[in-house]
Amino acid sequence: MIEEEEIAILLNDLYEIYGYDFNNYSKASLKRRIQRICTIDKFPSFAELRYRVKSDPAYLKRFVEEITVNVTEMFRDPTFYHFLRTDVLPTLGAKPFIRIWHAGCSTGEEVYSMAILLQEANLLHKSLLYATDLNPTVLEKARAGIFPMSHMKLYSENYIGSGGKNDFSSYYIANYGQVKFKESLGEKMIFSTHNLVSDRSFNEFDLILCRNVLIYFDKDLQEKVLKLFDESLGTLGYLALGSKETLKFSSIQTHYKQLTRDKVWRKIN
Template sequence: MENISNSDFTALVNIIQQRYGYDFSDYAPASLKRRFLRFTGYAQIKDLFEWKLRLLNDPAFFQEMVQYITVNVTEMFRDPLFYKAMREKVLPRLAAYPIIKIWHAGCATGEEVFSMAILLEEAGLLNRSRIYATDINAVNLEKAENGIIGLKHMKDYTQNYLHAGGCNDFSNYYTARYDHAMIHPSLRRNIIFFQHNLVTGQVFNEFQLICCRNVFIYFNSTLQQRVTSLFYESLTSLGYLALGIKESLLLNEQLLKFEPVDVGNKIFRRKV
């Protein structure tokens, strides 16, 4: 398939919502259409009829589709200056809490969650921290929970770590096994991975920090408003919200409920 009409796109989104309860109606349509079409090539789908038929009758096919179209791009210490800002401007404030609760929403395969765990460990805060890492993609979560990362990436991740202000030997945080690196269990012990859908999810805890980086770019403005409201209700007074470098609250009605902490690195704080 080379193209998909707006009506066919809407029909597919409706089938997904009615059959499986996944609501993609407020995702940015242009981006989602591109991922839909790439999936048709990957799955060798000939026409719309076959696509609909398989969606309606084959749950395994649907799970494969979700795995393919949802966001999987991530890396450890992605945007190093963001983590440096976290180290210098946020963690010292979080140190005042007896128990630190952090939510990584849209955690993909866990690389950014492990990065946060390293920051907390180096700040002496990991023992009293609880990190809740969620994603819509069950396959991503399984990979994240195993703590296994391709060894070929670790050289780049080491450079990211150093640029983020890291001063330890980065290899101390993982064990190399053949072509994989395994994040040490001591870093993963306080991380809870589970499936959560930002579109339909509700408040499930109260957090001092929520990280949702490079997820809003896939949402339209309506869904951005809704999810920001969810984050606001999930934060303690003066709790922190971190978005991706290319994301902002500037066009979001919820902006008045937050104050900027670091505009360049997209770190905000809930007002009292």
């Protein structure tokens, strides 16, 4: 078993050598993931894992990919997307231009979901979707817009549950067990690395989505990231979090009104 002191040493290495700051991530989550890496990659000791992370940049990419959480799907929680479709996008549609930030976008499934919603609301042409993640490997996958064909049945069901009326397969081209989403959806996306722990605000947005990322941070880091979102969100903009995340007990709580149990808040102050 990896000890707490060893995790602290490894996190310090990552910060000192590469600039990755995981010190405020949930220690229990990190411990599970690092233990899993040791098991999968058959490291006989912590010293050998540490040496590999410090000396092998290619392995570092794998290590970071494993300890950052990349679980996502298209139209995840269909009632959430139904609320965006019926309540949020019609309001944003009154704006001359719409900026949306997917923070912690992982492999991009939720960004493509949003692009489909915008296209069906005839808003994609005047929208820009910023998709950011700490992990450059998952960003490359997101940028490509290629996903396994085996996931499409679930994604189609989610899409219908969100109020989608079209044939979901009309949005992609299938080939050799994979699908590629139409380039017209990706034209309005900007993919970039961004570290929620250390990087600053880079624009003013009308809608920020960061779903099921904060649950892996400790309370201090959650507070820091929520302040970053508050700085980045225009008045009357919308903030969407994951099902187990909340603004309660945060310093920005009084700036927002919760609109739905599906974790959407509107900035009122």
